[in-house]
Amino acid sequence: xxxxxxxxxxxxxxxxxxxxxxxxxxxxxxxxxxxxxxxxxxxxxxxxxxxxxxxxxxxxxxxxxxxxxxxxxxxxxxxxxxxxxxxxxxxxxxxxxxxxxxxxxxxxxxxxxxxxxxxxxxxxxxxxxxxxxxxxxxxxxxxxxxxxxxxxxxxxxxxxxxxxxxxxxxxxxxxxxxxxxxxxxxxxxxxxxxxxxxxxxxxxxxxxxxxxxxxxxxxxxxxxxxxxxxxxxxxxxxxxxxxxxxxxxxxxxxxxxxxxxxxxxxxxxxxxxxxxxxxxxxxxxxxxxxxxxxxxxxxxxxxxxxxxxxxxxxxxxxxxxxxxxxxxxxxxxxxxxxxxxxxxxxxxxxxxxxxxxxxxxxxxxxxx
Amino acid sequence: xxxxxxxxxxxxxxxxxxxxxxxxxxxxxxxxxxxxxxxxxxxxxxxxxxxxxxxxxxxxxxxxxxxxxxxxxxxxxxxxxxxxxxxxxxxxxxxxxxxxxxxxxxxxxxxxxxxxxxxxxxxxxxxxxxxxxxxxxxxxxxxxxxxxxxxxxxxxxxxxxxxxxxxxxxxxxxxxxxxxxxxxxxxxxxxxxxxxxxxxxxxxxxxxxxxxxxxxxxxxxxxxxxxxxxxxxxxxxxxxxxxxxxxxxxxxxxxxxxxxxxxxxxxxxxxxxxxxxxxxxxxxxxxxxxxx
Numbered sequence: 044x045x046x047x048x049x050x051x052x053x054x055x056x057x058x059x060x061x062x063x064x065x066x067x068x069x070x071x072x073x074x075x076x077x078x079x080x081x082x083x084x085x086x087x088x089x090x091x092x093x094x095x096x097x098x099x100x101x102x103x104x105x106x107x108x109x110x111x112x113x114x115x116x117x118x119x120x121x122x123x124x125x126x127x128x129x130x131x132x133x134x135x136x137x138x139x140x141x142x143x144x145x146x147x148x149x150x151x152x153x154x155x156x157x158x159x160x161x162x163x164x165x166x167x168x169x170x171x172x173x174x175x176x177x178x179x180x181x182x183x184x185x186x187x188x189x190x191x192x193x194x195x196x197x198x199x200x201x202x203x204x205x206x207x208x209x210x211x212x213x214x215x216x217x218x219x220x221x222x223x224x225x226x227x228x229x230x231x232x233x234x235x236x237x238x239x240x241x242x243x244x245x246x247x248x249x250x251x252x253x254x255x256x257x258x259x260x261x262x263x264x265x266x267x268x269x270x271x272x273x274x275x276x277x278x279x280x281x282x283x284x285x286x287x288x289x290x291x292x293x294x295x296x297x298x299x300x301x302x303x304x305x306x307x308x309x310x311x312x313x314x315x316x317x318x319x320x321x322x323x324x325x326x327x328x329x330x331x332x333x334x335x336x337x338x339x340x341x342x343x344x345x346x347x348x349x350x351x352x353x354x355x356x357x358x359x360x361x362x363x364x365x366x367x368x369x370x371x372x373x374x375x376x377x378x379x380x381x382x383x384x385x386x387x388x389x390x391x392x393x394x395x396x397x398x399x400x401x402x403x404x405x406x407x408x409x410x411x
Numbered sequence: 412x413x414x415x416x417x418x419x420x421x422x423x424x425x426x427x428x429x430x431x432x433x434x435x436x437x438x439x440x441x442x443x444x445x446x447x448x449x450x451x452x453x454x455x456x457x458x459x460x461x462x463x464x465x466x467x468x469x470x471x472x473x474x475x476x477x478x479x480x481x482x483x484x485x486x487x488x489x490x491x492x493x494x495x496x497x498x499x500x501x502x503x504x505x506x507x508x509x510x511x512x513x514x515x516x517x518x519x520x521x522x523x524x525x526x527x528x529x530x531x532x533x534x535x536x537x538x539x540x541x542x543x544x545x546x547x548x549x550x551x552x553x554x555x556x557x558x559x560x561x562x563x564x565x566x567x568x569x570x571x572x573x574x575x576x577x578x579x580x581x582x583x584x585x586x587x588x589x590x591x592x593x594x595x596x597x598x599x600x601x602x603x604x605x606x607x608x609x610x611x612x613x614x615x616x617x618x619x620x621x622x623x624x625x626x627x628x629x630x631x632x633x634x635x636x637x638x639x640x641x642x643x644x645x646x647x648x649x650x651x652x653x654x655x656x657x658x659x660x661x662x663x664x665x666x667x668x669x670x671x672x673x674x675x676x677x678x679x680x681x682x683x684x685x686x687x688x689x690x691x692x693x694x695x696x697x698x699x700x701x702x703x
Contacts, residue, residue, distance in 0.1 A: 048570030087605030218558035251642025
């Protein structure tokens with residue numbers, strides 16, 4: 044996520060420095076107005092805190108670990124302006140003294156992670172948390188999703204900056220001078236890792252720390268929850284510690300709603316770009332569609348040999364999200380969503396169980 | 412009083428190699444990372460006090476000179492020019508008694524392992540004339556792909572070597588103070604300086620928290636429990652940060668801090684600093700002109 048020197052052209056770095064400058068200026072003015080002489084110690088200590096938590100290895104489901112940036116939790120506790128300053132200082136120290144991220148690329152890293160990340164996290168958190176009490180499970184979910192959204196926005200911006208390099212900067216022979224991949228490769232390559240592992244680490248950190256603060260020091264969450272309802276307005280059951288099913292209940296409900304909404308996919312007309320099958324190349328209507336969505340480039344007259352060979356290797360049991368025995372396409376979609384989600388959950392449980400057993404065996408061997 | 416007069420505490424006497432031999436749970440990995448970072452910072456401080464070429468120069472000369480070379484590295488359109496700047500950086504490292512082993516392990520290997528896999532597909536994916544066909548796989552290496560990979564690898568390695576030279580040959584407090592020549596406001600310099608000090612305090616605190624937890628553990632924590640532990644550790648660190656910032660604020664106020672920041676400028680530019688700065692700028696300008 045931290046862009047090193049050499050990946051971006053000097054002009055891209057300069058543009059991102061200039062883009063970040065007004066945010067730093069406004070943030071400094073706003074935080075100074077509120078904090079006055081407290082500004083220096085508060086930002087220093089929080090920047091140090093942000094730096095240290097970036098080094099934590101967070102345990103993820105499945106037995107692996109990952110690093111988080113901490114943009115979600117920093118925004119929820121400090122607010123977006125102080126958070127973008129503290130994270131910028133942490134990023135500058137990382138670039139200057141520890142070689143994590145480049146010095147010329149510092150403006151880009153600060154813009155992507157500290158500025159865009161903090162603003163995204165704040166917007167998501169305020170919208171999702173609403174007026175929920177400080178100790179509400181809804182705030183845990185909101186913080187978790189804010190962290191997830193923030194890191195993914197930062198990753199998307201980073202990918203876009205990488206992706207425009209080969210379009211704009213080439214040498215006389217046409218070779219890309221900086222990051223070599225165009226947008227169509229840079230974006231999926233960056234987003235796959237961030238939508239999964241890095242996003243999950245950020246999600247767990249922000250949600251976990253907010254849940255912890257709700258139990259120990261809910262007052263720390265007040266800064267970004269000015270219109271939160273008082274806890275005394277709610278029943279005692281809603282202020283209980285958020286653990287187990289209670290914490291994850293909204294996620295499960297959200298998942299169920301998404302499954303029910305899956306037949307919306309039937310509304311989309313035509314084929315998704317790049318997901319063509321062998322038979323599509325023989326259908327004139329679909330060939331026309333492919334050309335129209337590919338900058339009027341006609342598809343090859345013959346089916347590509349590799350596609351023909353590889354497509355016959357595996358036939359999906361529920362091809363096209365429509366089980367053969369199901370007459371209604373909408374129910375077919377819902378059934379496919381249930382089967383797919385169930386398989387993913389089963390796989391995660393299996394991984395989790397295997398990893399747990401492995402650890403137990405290791406401990407038993409060590410104690411013997 | 413630590414909070415009123417913050418000084419970088421001694422790092423814990425933990426040998427990362429000892430930790431590495433044990434099981435690789437998240438606590439061990441975090442401990443290893445924290446200990447390694449403390450270890451590297453201490454080593455950099457030691458090297459900055461050595462008697463070498465860069466160590467003898469004024470920090471402002473080093474910041475402007477090495478930054479100019481970094482910018483020239485980014486601007487050039489010739490791999491040869493980048494390699495020439497890299498060679499200059501190597502000569503500077505030798506004259507400044509920076510061990511090649513340190514550069515190899517802290518910069519070159521790490522960057523090669525990180526950037527190498529990133530640029531590898533570019534060899535085959537960048538369209539252009541084919542220069543080599545991989546045996547067995549049949550993948551085609553294109554000329555623009557190979558050039559592009561060379562650009563990225565050499566650029567990243569050179570820029571990182573120059574950055575590390577600055578940090579290894581200059582005490583951190585001097586680096587921060589010298590940043591004022593680049594127009595960084597004094598209040599930012601003060602925040603940066605305090606942040607740097609408190610990073611070590613928090614690294615130590617985090618290290619102690621994990622070590623304390625590990626010393627009390629006799630079993631294996633399950634996944635949710637480990638995640639709760641990590642979140643609780645971050646939460647405690649957050650509470651401590653708030654408490655500490657309040658303490659520091661009170662300590663600063665009691666010493667008369669009213670928001671105005673002053674820095675003592677005790678650097679002196681001598682003739683050799685002027686000559687070195689002219690040399691750096693000449694080399695950077697030459698590189699930009701040659702590699703345009």
